[in-house]
Amino acid sequence: MSDANERIESAKRKAAFRAVADHFNSSMRFVGIGSGSTIVYGVEAIKAHLAANPPPPNHMNWFVPTGWNSRKVIEEAGLLPIAFDSLPGDAMLEVCFDGADEVDEELNCIKGGGACLFQEKLVACRSKKFVCIADYRKDQKRLLTNWPSIPIEVAPIAHASVLRELKLLGSTNAKLREHSLAKTGPIQTDQSFYIIDAPFKTLLSALDVKNGHDGSGKDGVWDVDTLAARIKQINGVLEVGIFAGMNGVQAQRAGLQGGARPVAVYFGLEDGEVMVKKAAEIE
Template sequence: MAPKLDPIESAKRNAAYRAVEDHFNSSMRFVGIGSGSSIVYGVEAIKAHLDKNPAPPNHMNWFVPTGWNSRKVIEKAGLIPIAFDSLPGDSMMEVCFDGADEVDEELNCIKGGGACLFQEKLVAARSKKFVCIADYRKNQKRLLTSWPSIPIEVAPIAHASVLKELAVIGSPDAKLREHSLEKTGPIQTDQSFYIIDAPFPKLLSAFDVKNGADGSGKDNQWDVTTLAERIKKINGVLEVGLFHGMNGDQAQAAGLQGGQKPVAVYFGLENGEVLKRDYKEIEDLGK
């Protein structure tokens, strides 16, 4: 008999099973698998689905990990991983499942707490849709409400200059992420880059800007997109842990490949239920 999960882990598991039920089927060829604790349950749900509903004859299900850890989760479940750079050039993932550190009411996300943000963004933007699995703690009206900082992946040689420029644009307390054992030095990503965690004040949404708020950075008040684009311009920055802009459906409607934002987020709640929020609901709010 499996051990009973604590309320947070149970919430993640419930969200994962609901997300997979709504967005996965056995005929899919390529599926993205993100990093983090919620995705363990996503892979568990996919395996359970395939056990009950095997793939069609002569069909292979391939799973694209966003890092070393997610590859191991895929392999442990008996599923078949394929590296992102081994995907056929004209192929898209039908869906990717991933978690988030925080999600705002417009479905913008902070990601990178697990130091895989660059590959997570690559996979999201190569997927027809990104579906986010989270627990109730991640559901906030604005980003940087409960999660303290924005993860930024940087070239090791440039980390000091990036820290200096982050201070200029409003994050003087940004810090290089290091291992808990100090002598082992900075944490390195799968690209052998460093992670900087940059605190900023709570971020404005597009709704705030539409209603007259100034998110340009004046008085250190930024909206999500403006700040993400400003940080990305800093020399030495590979990627920013703000997932914003279009989602996959919107990108494809515009003739583009894919988007960074999720089409839907599934929040597992404390009472055992699952709250689903999708972008169509957000579009209705903005009208």
């Protein structure tokens, strides 16, 4: 492993351990576990915490995966997975730990690079709080700065019509995500859906809109919330890889359960430190 890769992996691990130390405890019953390389360190941190702080007698810690990969990570750590659709109807997840492909200064996220976005959003929105773990490369002022496109999960039968609609919205080079070996065809999610990767111009934030910028799609310029809602309206779209809107704290105050936007993001930095960005509601 190169020095640069070692720094990145070290940054992810330190961010994960800090996030778990701040937001997990052994008395929690249901905890969401996201997908991707960063969350491997989150599970490692949870396992270490439970070893040092055993749960109360007769208490079970259950971990809700966002896909097949995260379920395997949970199982390999010796923790107990429970499927999302096996949760008791009145149960809320105390916290969900997940990564992101890019995070803006308002804590909006792009997710879905690993093709698990629908289940990731299900778990985030069933959680009292979504805590995001990332490395320094993911920290940007606006979405679609370094990350090139928005992942969109679509029904296979509708993928061509969704591509056409996205072009009308200004994504002139949206593409169906395929395996590197062309003959194996499109990548399929755990729902057997396809993923479309749709590039757009850098997205405006809520602050940009408040300051008078037009995020309605004119000249292909969108703000985060408007574009997410517009794509979701397209027939055949299951979910959009923009995690925005309310966070869990805001949702519960509004009488809802959880929210797609994180309450805090833990960025592992190159110098070995961890930078924490929190939503205003929990600062």
